[in-house]
């Protein structure tokens with residue numbers, strides 16, 4: 286049974302070897318299962334990734350990907366967005382929901398980038414989390430995928446899966462991040478996040494996981510939370526992420 290985890294990474298006790306081995310085995314199998322795993326939001330640079338990650342709250346990646354080409358053609362960088370017209374931005378963001386709040390967030394975020402970071406996205410966690418609307422999860426997504434700095438993204442899928450796998454009992458995202466960080470070498474953190482998020486979106490669903498068709502079922506203590514027969518489970522599999 287996993288023990289409670291301190292809030293500082295440096296204080297996390299060394300996890301048992303058996304847990305480390307099982308966790309790494311599961312990740313290897315997921316890597317083979319999802320060789321194309323990556324961020325499902327479209328972006329071409331750190332600014333775009335930061336913006337689309339903020340926009341992806343409470344909506345689907347697909348919806349964000351549908352609005353982002355027009356958004357970045359109009360506002361290609363923080364300076365252009367900070368000087369942008371609120372009504373125009375709101376109109377563009379309508380399809381992603383909460384468009385007034387998200388417009389406000391993007392104007393504040395791009396303004397802060399211009400005022401404090403010369404219009405560039407900073408490549409440090411401590412700086413990123415000082416930006417309006419940017420929490421640790423968003424910061425780690427940007428670090429891992431735009432700057433190649435290893436980061437663990439604790440979203441709803443990641444948290445659910447690591448608890449089902451028995452890797453940790455923690456629910457606090459920072460504690461989860463530290464507990465899982467202790468099980469894997471740093472270089473694996475970003476891809477580990479993608480593997481778990483893809484598995485959560487396609488197979489290990491929150492309400493009815495497809496246990497009978499799950500490639501890591503034999504190492505999962507939560508096997509049986511969903512249907513265990515292959516035929517029934519296979520119907521629950523999704524080939525794509527959030528629609």
Ligand code: SF4
Pocket residue numbers: 449488489490494495496497499500501502505506507508509510511
């Ligand atoms: S066996 Fe079931 S609960 Fe465990 S990872 Fe697979 S789908 Fe999720």
